[in-house]
Amino acid sequence: MILTLPEIQQIPATGVLEYRYLKIRSPFTNEVWVAGTDIKPGNRAVVHHVILYAKWPGCTDDGSGHGVHFCGWAPGFPATRYPAGVGHRLPAGAELTAEVHYTTCGAPQTDQSEIALYRAAEFDLDIPPGSDEARHVSTYAFQKPATIYGLMPHMHFRGKWMRYELLLPDGTKETLLQVPRYDFNWQLGYALAEPRSVPAGTWLMVTGAFDNSPANPANPDAAKRVRFGLQSWDEMFIGFFEAADDPTPIHEAAAATGR
Numbered sequence: 001m002i003l004t005l006p007e008i009q010q011i012p013a014t015g016v017l018e019y020r021y022l023k024i025r026s027p028f029t030n031e032v033w034v035a036g037t038d039i040k041p042g043n044r045a046v047v048h049h050v051i052l053y054a055k056w057p058g059c060t061d062d063g064s065g066h067g068v069h070f071c072g073w074a075p076g077f078p079a080t081r082y083p084a085g086v087g088h089r090l091p092a093g094a095e096l097t098a099e100v101h102y103t104t105c106g107a108p109q110t111d112q113s114e115i116a117l118y119r120a121a122e123f124d125l126d127i128p129p130g131s132d133e134a135r136h137v138s139t140y141a142f143q144k145p146a147t148i149y150g151l152m153p154h155m156h157f158r159g160k161w162m163r164y165e166l167l168l169p170d171g172t173k174e175t176l177l178q179v180p181r182y183d184f185n186w187q188l189g190y191a192l193a194e195p196r197s198v199p200a201g202t203w204l205m206v207t208g209a210f211d212n213s214p215a216n217p218a219n220p221d222a223a224k225r226v227r228f229g230l231q232s233w234d235e236m237f238i239g240f241f242e243a244a245d246d247p248t249p250i251h252e253a254a255a256a257t258g259r
Contacts, residue, residue: 206239
């Protein structure tokens with residue numbers, strides 16, 4: 001997907017120019033994962049650098065007011081391509097802003113630089129034929145203090161095991177649930193005997209494996225490479241959980257609104 005600066009930029013012949021912040025309409029209406037980026041300066045004689053910022057509700061901000069640094073270019077900077085299976089998340093409804101710094105070169109110039117976003121293939125299950133231990137992982141980040149109440153692992157006939165772990169901000173790891181022998185015929189939900197409070201910055205990591213080998217008596221077809229699908233002979237890898245953000249103390253809420 002090619003993003004173009006919204007209008008042709010006019011650069012004077014001389015002078016010191018302030019950074020320009022140009023809003024770019026996102027071409028995506030849903031959340032996407034970006035596998036690589038490339039920025040093509042329209043006029044190398046005057047383009048000093050280009051940075052693309054993305055902003056969405058709840059994202060961090062580097063102090064610019066434009067959200068987070070998504071990608072950038074300066075002379076000598078190559079295109080970026082992430083490894084297979086890795087992507088940069090761009091949430092639905094993200095606001096995009098291009099920071100462009102121009103320098104003068106003694107004659108009036110114009111520019112309309114372009115930014116390329118290479119969309120990743122949908123992250124999907126990939127269970128090789130015959131594999132008896134095809135592992136997968138998924139994570140969730142708690143951005144606010146929260147309380148976890150319940151867990152429900154979900155796979156289909158090839159599901160082998162699943163584990164829920166907390167990765168806490170102090171570097172410690174805690175197992176919440178270990179299902180060593182997953183059984184599609186017993187799809188259980190697990191209510192925690194004591195709800196688990198977690199601080200902001202905690203990650204919930206769910207790992208598990210599939211048995212797509214002939215040794216699995218429930219396997220519909222050990223010769224098939226299996227991907228995500230809605231039917232029971234397809235597969236799913238979903239770590240359902242029930243949690244709620246902790247209420248904001250009244251005095252903090254009042255301070256946040258200036259009262």
